[in-house]
Amino acid sequence: MSQTSDNVAALGEALRNIVDHAEALLGALSDEGNPDLGSLRERVSRSIETARAHLDEMQSDAERASEKAVAAFEQWIVDNPWTAVAIGAGVGLAIGVLLAARRRPAGDAAPR
Secondary structure, three states: OOHHHHHHHHHHHHHHHHHHHHHHHHHHOOOOOOHHHHHHHHHHHHHHHHHHHHHHHHHHHHHHHHHHHHHHHHHHHHHOHHHHHHHHHHHHHHHHHHHHHHHOOOOOOOOO
16 A cells, blocks of 8 residues: 555544544533524534545545556556666665665765
């Protein structure tokens, strides 16, 4: 799963938690015979249901977009295998150089 889809999933989970807390708060309110409060409860309930539906739709859209991006990337690799190998080697080399530089003590500069 990509970083973007992980972020979308985390955002979706946070929004679901907010909706769950709003629903719990709504359930904790008592009508106590007040018709305005009953009407408010119904409106908030409908809003919570709508929010849940939108969250489900957002999550599905994000999953589809992520799957399309992965498929496009895989197809690019199939179409350009040597370019992909060269990029992978370059990234590996860059990471190796960075790690080697971090392991070298500051006073041990390479001679010129």
